[in-house]
Amino acid sequence: MNRYSISPKKEKFQLPDQKRTEQEIQDIHRKCEEAKRKGKEIVIIQGLGFVGAVMAAVVADSEVDGRLPYFVIGFNRPSISSFWKIPIINKGLCPFKAKDPEIKKIFHRTVTDRENLIATWVPEVFSDADILIVDINLDVVKPEFGNAKKSVVEIQKFSEAIIEIGNRIDPACLVLIETTVPPGTVEHVVQPLLEKCFIRRGIDIVKNPPLIAHSYERVMPGERYIQSIKNIWRTYSATSELAKKMTKKLLANIIDTHQHPLFELPNPTSSELAKILENSYRAMNIAFIYEWTLFAEDIGINLFEIVDSIKVRRGTHDNMMYPGFGVGGYCLTKDPFLAEWASNHFFKRDQHLNFSIEAININDLMPRHTFDLLREGMNFDITGKKIAVLGASYRKDIDDTRNSPTITLYDDITNAQGIPYLHDPYSTMIEQRRDILIHSNLDRVLEQADAIIFVVDHQQYLRLSIRKMMLKISKNACILDAFNVLSDPKIKLLKKHGFRVLGVGKGHIKDL
């Protein structure tokens, strides 16, 4: 039985059989030996997602005193959903679409030119590692929409990946966790598991305690993808002074620490907590503006210019967010809950992080407000109506659709018997919802649309000619600006031509 892994570009890759795997184990080990002879350290990245794949390229690309100190191996399990990333990387390509022009260059340079980066599916290679960087996901499942407290942390899968490491690595190998984890995970999960594995393998853990570090990335997919790894502050900590020293050396080799000095925290729990707090702060900031958005709309006020007038106060008020459509992505939609989970599971506290958890709920429910505006704009008659939904990714000009708030709106429209036509210039599919079709032809989506909802501020939408758009859509169409895509003059023009326009945070539209 042949099984295939299919890339977003529809390339088909056969999953490896046992023979090919055995060959791979030999080949990859030989390459490691060769690299070691050249004085290189072997760095393995476990998990080739949005962070791991690019992190692998950045580590492979780092130069110290004119030489390349690392031979990097990207590892991913040969699953149907992910195996394709391995042959793609080995062709010298990035497995993700990205606006950053550096992305293309760095994969070509490290894989093809310098032969310093390869990807593989065989965990046997872990035994060759000097440094193993964990970039796998630790997923949170939300069984109840809008009730984040009921979430489930898939710690079991994460633990299995750690055991896979513990069974193979040399005790001198540094294990650097980059995964966002509940605070306390290194101390309460990773360290005990690695120690158990070491003991089973006859390793004296008093002499050779596992070397474990935590340091979190601040990757931001988009135009500055590579820079968001290399040119940014890094916080780290580790389980011992030796592990801290090794981590510091690695980070100093890949990050511009002159501009962005490293922060060393006293223990891994502090570093883990820092990441969660950082993302929770952002989630809370977004949730905060939500109820003011509803207020501004109801009283006929443009909240955008008000936020502008406040954000000038740098250092105290410039982190304030604008009204928007909702929150997606892998981090803000779950990270506050990881602290709540740690609080219960690791530390047996009976106090809760209610305020931060509530931020997740508010943000999850936000796209429902856009749906309410749609219903209002359509006079509560959506049945059989063609609704153009513009934007599938959760952020401007990227193709990342993980936990996109568009999914909520899409389902709300469908449940109300409307017919959503989803468009995105970057994304071709939503991995977690393969049933949702994404169209790439904007004209086709706009044709005869009864409503148009802008949910992401992609460049293509910002540049859209309103005059041309008006020719394509239904004469009575409702236009809904959920992400400040339309300027006031554009809205005026639409209104002049008889279109009904509504906007999130734009209570002033009725007076335009």
Next chain:
Amino acid sequence: MNRYSISPKKEKFQLPDQKRTEQEIQDIHRKCEEAKRKGKEIVIIQGLGFVGAVMAAVVADSEVDGRLPYFVIGFNRPSISSFWKIPIINKGLCPFKAKDPEIKKIFHRTVTDRENLIATWVPEVFSDADILIVDINLDVVKPEFGNAKKSVVEIQKFSEAIIEIGNRIDPACLVLIETTVPPGTVEHVVQPLLEKCFIRRGIDIVKNPPLIAHSYERVMPGERYIQSIKNIWRTYSATSELAKKMTKKLLANIIDTHQHPLFELPNPTSSELAKILENSYRAMNIAFIYEWTLFAEDIGINLFEIVDSIKVRRGTHDNMMYPGFGVGGYCLTKDPFLAEWASNHFFKRDQHLNFSIEAININDLMPRHTFDLLREGMNFDITGKKIAVLGASYRKDIDDTRNSPTITLYDDITNAQGIPYLHDPYSTMIEQRRDILIHSNLDRVLEQADAIIFVVDHQQYLRLSIRKMMLKISKNACILDAFNVLSDPKIKLLKKHGFRVLGVGKGHIKDL
């Protein structure tokens, strides 16, 4: 019957009788006439509180092309609690203690040298005003501690002050509201009231509609008191183009608008909302860190260094707050509620601003956590114990005690049969709680103290010699750092000498 108004420095001022008042009416009117002959505009500031008094001095101090365009009159009602401010200002002194050395100079310069600023208690002078700036308070009373939703907005008192204006001003006078008000107050309260007064006085409000503006200050008592009025952005709006133009001219004359350009918003409600949103954001940011403070303490983590490591991200994360003792002052403790009140009363909405209201509650309850730490540190035995509480004002190095969180802690200690000794280097009393004694002699307060709680990071406390302190306090004293006053080396020293130390947000103390 003689009645007196007593200043914080215990100076006694007799309240004016009718004869003195009649004389004042004549004198002040004559001074206005004189100023007008010199080509000056008459600016009256209604309300000589923390904002009004200093605003009056700043307006009087403004120079345009080498001349002084304004003759300024500070107005305050002749109440027992506030009348003293009038003779104090007329002596060329600031009615408030302030660290800003400019404060002393500006009152001397404007009152004594230039004779450009006087204070009075007679509202008859309103009829001379070209510009009337409203800086009275609009108070919010909270009948239930920790339940901000039950708050009451004293709109009646505010309305009476507006009527006092409407009964006297020339229709061409600009009324500039600087008071923090529920969004919609100019439109729903000030404008109808002034129109009603004008009509009663036979003024044609179609030809002469009242000229009403709203613009909010961002005064911060402390070392940069004056600069916090002059060198900061200003947002404004008004009820007509003429009123906007007049407001813009006034603000441009007193503010450095080259460095801090003005923001004009379309209507007063937007400007009113901006102020409330700005303060609610701050209140929410403080509330957010609270539950993380408890978490960090419980798991043995120092939250301060974690926040430091996150705040480096300018523009997205640098508004994050540090753990602290609580929130006081006149604004953050009530402003989010003003929006909730407006939402109900002016706009009849049935949606609530729950997240923002909850921030008030969390902040109000924060000092109770310090009390919990005290109980823990004292092994739950506070009865009859002498507790030194260091800090009465709500912010570093100022004498402002309005709604200070110290009051909550003080009452909690008293209710638990402990004996609080409160010290502050700046404040001599808490206006709303004259029963609470503030000591100025720190040594006396520390003598034989069974517990010492640092609740404000006044310079005096930061500079305190721990060695000297240890000689004065009880051998088994508990030391509680509620505002990051003690450095780690100081805490180590205290622990070395057998003292029990706890700190808000400082879970790492047990490992020091």
